[in-house]
Amino acid sequence: MAKKIRGLGGRSLKSSGGKKNDLMKLMQEAQKTQELMEQELKNFENELAIKEFEATSGGGVVKVIVTGDLRVKDIEISEELADEEFEIIKDMIIAATNEAIDKAKQFKEEETEKITQKYIGGLNLGM
Template sequence: MAKKMKSLGGRSLSKKTSNANNMNALLQEAQKAQLQMQKEIEEMENSLKDLEVEATAGGGVVKIIATCDLRIKDIIISEELEEEDFDTIKDLIIAATNEVVQKAIQLKEEKTNEISEKYLGQLPDLGF
């Protein structure tokens, strides 16, 4: 069967099974890397509850502290706002909250990208 045949363009049939074995090995490596990446991302997501970000509004009179799993941990309002009307305080809280949520999302994306790049860089070049 390893004999070259003119109808197949002079190609040996034995190389086809070798290529299939190589492809299967590559697929197994890719699946293994995918599982490792998935596990690392899950661990990272679990650690987000311990990572804190903070944001301020109104020159620091309102400060919001949140975890990267998007939980507000603390709201600190300066006594300087004691005389301000409710709507002003509310606007400052909203601004600081939006900023802290954006920071948490950005940090999560950065960490996820680091993990993805780590594993995607390991993939072999398939020559496509």
């Protein structure tokens, strides 16, 4: 048995390995949490591929639908635009497409933040 030294507050110099075991448990829990978060993010990415976002321009005469993985799924142009100049129609398509993409990006950012906060929200990582 190790001799206690008063200068160390009466603590034994004998190493019990308790802190090392605690650290190992913490590392294992962190790894498990990371794996769960990665799986949930992967599932979310799969869901994004089928989620749709739409936007209109020109008072609804142009509608663009994009998926959450930022692919244009459909563009609908009203027959009211049959006599309209090509440049105007093109600008409406661009505006609706950009808005739909922005909606999809914002949704992805918000949901990804929710998932991340679910797993590491309360952790102080010293950053």
